Amino acid sequence: MLWFQSTAKQLAKYSSRPLWKRLCAATTNIPVLTLFTKNPCPLCDEAKEVLEPYKNRVILQEVDITLPENSVWYDRYKYDIPVFHLNGQFLMKHRVDVKKFENQLVKLEFQNDENQ
Numbered sequence: 001m002l003w004f005q006s007t008a009k010q011l012a013k014y015s016s017r018p019l020w021k022r023l024c025a026a027t028t029n030i031p032v033l034t035l036f037t038k039n040p041c042p043l044c045d046e047a048k049e050v051l052e053p054y055k056n057r058v059i060l061q062e063v064d065i066t067l068p069e070n071s072v073w074y075d076r077y078k079y080d081i082p083v084f085h086l087n088g089q090f091l092m093k094h095r096v097d098v099k100k101f102e103n104q105l106v107k108l109e110f111q112n113d114e115n116q
Helices: 002-014 018-028 042-054 068-077 098-115
Strands: 032-037 059-064 083-086 089-093
Touching: 032 042, 042 098, 059 068, 083 098, 089 098
Parallel strands: 032 059
Antiparallel strands: 032 083, 083 089
16 A cells, blocks of 8 residues: 555656546645636736646646636635635635745645654
8 A cells, every 4th residue: 555655646746637636636645725716817827827836746726716616615705816725724815925825835745744
């Protein structure tokens, strides 16, 4: 089992395919950064550029709040996008706070390392 976890972690880290990253995330505990967005959203585009250096450390999951199945998120965030959750917990909104994001990410990575 240890071999599988190690191999899955390497594949998830270097794979450019989002589906493979998501499948491996359950085994590797890669943090999930959820971006609540809509189209158009210039601030969201700017935020994604800022987050580009972290693409191998998190899984970026985008949620289009304008889709009917996301109406709860639309009601909550229609005036605040972009909004970010890290592993399901609210993290920040409007702009990427790199220091806050990095601190939370390091904490999660440290916790994951301790649990393995």
